[in-house]
Amino acid sequence: MPPRDLSKFDRNQWLPIGWIVGPQGLKGEMRIYPDTDFPERFEEPGKRWLCLPYQSEPEPVELLKGRYLNKKGLYIIKLAGTNSRDQVEKLKQSTLLVPIHDRPVLAQNEYYLPDLVGLDVSLQGQPGVIGQVISLISAGNDLLEIQLIHSPEKALVPFVKEIVTSINLETRTIEIAPPPGLLPD
16 A cells, blocks of 8 residues: 555544545445554444545544454445545545544553654664654555655664664654664665
8 A cells, every 4th residue: 555644634632533535325425444453443433534635634433333344354344424435535545544642542662653743763772863664665564754854865663672672752762783784875
């Protein structure tokens, strides 16, 4: 999947949980690519927020129902007021959000990936910052996209504990121990 532009949303207010990839059928259901570890966000009816691609502020919507498509890795949801395929087509690439205060509490050493955007990156055990996390890419493992300070290049660093060795949200820093060849020379 392509990287999502998380800078569009105020991370102190909103948590993106997925985006609309297209209609499902003819009666207003839609396919959602999930961007959350909490599937109940798509299965339990209730209030959510929707932000169209050209908007910067989300609008409230009501989730009526949802189900998971295991083979596709997508959710099929129905929102109040969407009753046709044409209505859903107009919502493609829109982002589904929840307020930040709706985030479940995580265990120690668990992180919300959007919280990592903007953190300074340094090499484990070495002084100085080598870059900053600018984006996240969902792949087999999540990847941190890092803009390097002393280079126009960007680095893609797998978000695994063997490489990302330390995260401190209070100091807004990450330490990495990249294997040889992961970072450009």
